[in-house]
Amino acid sequence: MSTRTARLTPHLLLAPATICLVLFVAAPLVIVLVLAFFNLNLVTGTSSFVGGTNFATEIPHPEFARALRNTLLYAVFTIGPSMVGGLLVALLIHGLRRGQGFWRSLYFLPVATTLVAMSSVWRWMFRADTGVVDTVIAPILGIHDWLSDPNLALAAITVVGNWHQIGLVAILYLAALGTLPQDQYDSASLDGAGGWNRFWHVTWPALGPTTIFVFIMTAGSALQAYDVIAAMTQGGPLGSTETLTFAIWNRGVHYFDIGRAAVLSLALLVLSVAVTAIQRTGYARRLENGGSR
Amino acid sequence: MRVLGQIVRHLLLALGGVYMLAPIILMLASAFTPTADILAGRYLAHPTLENFQTVAQQVPLGTYYLNSLIVCLATFALQLLVCVPAAFAMARLRYRGRNITVWLLGLLILIPFQVLAIPIYLIFRQVGLINTLPALILPFVGSAFAIFLLRQFFLALPGSMFDAATLDGAGTLATLIQIVIPASRPALLSLGVFTITSAWNAYFWPSFVLSDSSSATIPFGVVQFINSDAVTAYGPQMAMATLSVLPLLIAFLFAQRQFIRGLALAGQAG
Known part of the structure; x- marks a missing residue:
């Protein structure tokens, strides 16, 4: 029993x-x-x-290419800046003798906010001409009314996407920096390695596993970007901010076109699997091993 | 030289800090400023609570908060009930097919929820769960990510802890409740922060299964309010956004360490 x-x-x-x-x-x-x-x-x-009809309708449709292009552009302009920005912030904070905790909390603050609510605040900051962004940026760069401009709306979305996750990237890099063995730095200093050399030959390889981890995370959130778009642009103007995830909602819930929404979902699945597959390849492997290049 | 370097670091961080803080400060300042003053750029010249009163008159705030609270707590409680035993079995018990279950779990983690939203939406329509609180809770109860995370933690617990329990003749359930759970407080706390903030902030799934305010959570209420109201009423809009963000900001300021640890799990959720 x-x-x-x-x-x-x-x-x-x-x-x-x-x-x-x-x-x-x-x-x-x-x-x-x-x-x-x-x-x-x-x-x-x-x-x-209906056999392959949904695929035959959706894939050649401008909506599909546009959603892929917007998703890719959003990914490029959030993964890169968030990783570089987050790493810079982490390196700056790591070298501080006072105030590490203060800056860490400050940069992490956006991560702890409700993204969809903060996006409505950003939408208000981006409003034409009288908004904070236009008042500050327009005199310098001459660009204004980002959210009504098909060429600038996606850029505005990435400004918010980066804002929300840079602090998270910084925290992950900071944690990794805290575990680096000090003796490698000492020997690098003895060899007379300058700041950049030290970073490139000691710090960067040692941060390898974190870099992969951060890449997978930021790529994942780029593929799943939705809240900012829903609150700021609803995919517009002229579909210029409609990413794959937003298109799934738009097709399925807004237009009730389930078959084509399913095709879009499968495209998202393929891209997500592709991102994890990158983890298993060349440069990623070497970074993961964290050793010699 | 050393001091100069430190000052430069602080200055650069302050520069980036403007980007981080500007929206939060502007939101808070505007929430307490009459709309006419906001448009004139006179933030907090005449501090007021009228924006919040306007929101409270137009929006069922109590319902939103109660719904959000129920969804957050129920999701986490049910997640614990479902995921802790599974993670424990996969980490510490012997059974046939254990390797396969662990491998399958690793596979399930890779699938983003966004891919599954359309079919779950259809199922919920079919069984009449649209515009109900269970619709917001059920999909997140059995979380592959939570099981994976807890399993990692249970694997790392010292084996001697379990040997002692077995010698004492403790059954599996007793071991789980009396030894594993108390020893796992840090992991459970992090998971709690992660699950509860995710549920509080969620907008993607609510925008599928909600269409009216009866079961709306705060983020859904924010978007509904901002889209329905006259575009110029910025004061009340910022007050509404504040009502969504403020509880988490306050919690963050009081428990920064736990928050950072919990939200950093997002990286592993992939």
């Missing part, structure tokens, strides 16, 4: 989680695949198998 209970215990402990994960991850994953091949009418509740 008791051995039987012992054998059953692990399964009983796993059961609730298994049920939840099947219901809300595994089953939906299968359903989204199936939905891509069906035409679903939410009003009448009818559905019909």
Whole structure:
């Protein structure tokens, strides 16, 4: 009796989680695949198998290329600046003798805010001509009314995206900097290595695993960018800020076009898997090993 | 020279700090300034609470806060109930197929929720969960990420802790409740910060399953308010944004260490 209970215990402990994960991850994953091949009418509740029609409609559609392009641009202009900015902030704070805690908290403050609420604040700061951004930037750079300009709206979105995550990147780099062995620096100093050399040959390789980790994180949040867009531009003007994740909502919930929303979801899945695959490749491997280049 | 370097560091950090703080300070200052003064750029010239009164008159604030609170606490409580036992089994118990379950878990973590939103939305429509609080809670109860995280922590607990419990004749459940959970307080605290702030700030999923205020959480209320109100009423808009952000900011200022540790988990959520 008791051995039987012992054998059953692990399964009983796993059961609730298994049920939840099947219901809300595994089953939906299968359903989204199936939905891509069906035409679903939410009003009448009818559905019909349409083969590859949803793919044939969605993929050549300008919406698809635009969403991919916007997602990619958003990724480029948030991953790079957030990583460089976060690393710089971390290096600056790490070298401080006083006030480390103060600056760390200050830079982390945006991470602890409600992004969608702060995006509405940013929208107000970006409002045409009288907004804070236009008052400060327009006289210097001559650009104004970012959110109504199809060429600038996505840039405005990335300003907010970076604002929200630089502090998080900085914290992760700071934690890594705190664990670096001091003796390597000492020997580098003995060799007469200057600041840049020391960074490039000692610090950067040692930060390798963190860099990979931060890249995966920022790339993931770029693919999932939604809140800022929903609060600031609703994908506009002229679709210039409609990213893949926003397009999923727009197609599925706004237009009730489930089949095409499923195709967009699958595209997002492919991109997400691709990002993790990068982790397994060349330069990433070497960084991960954290050693010699 | 040394001192100069330090000063330069502080100055550079202050420069970046303007970018970090500007929206937060502007929001707080505007929330307490009449709209006419905001438009004239006279922040806090005549500090007032009228913006908050306007919000309270136009928006069911009590309902929003209560909904947000219920969603946050229920998500975390149910997540603990579901994920702690599973993580414990996967870390410390022997059963057939354990390696496969761990491998599957690693696979499930890679799937972003955004990919699954459309099918879950359809299921919830089918069973009548649209515009209900359970719709906001259920998808996040069984979290592959939480199980993964807790499993890592349970694996790192010293084996002697469990040997002693076995010698004392403690059953599996007793071991879990009396030994593992108390020893895991830091991990559970971090997970709590992570889950609760995620639930408080969530907007993506609410925008799928909510369409009216009855089950709305604060972020959904913010967007609804800002989109419905006259565009020029900036004061009340900033007051509404403040009402969403302020509870977390205050919590952050009081428990910075726990907050930073908990929110840094976002990196691992991938």
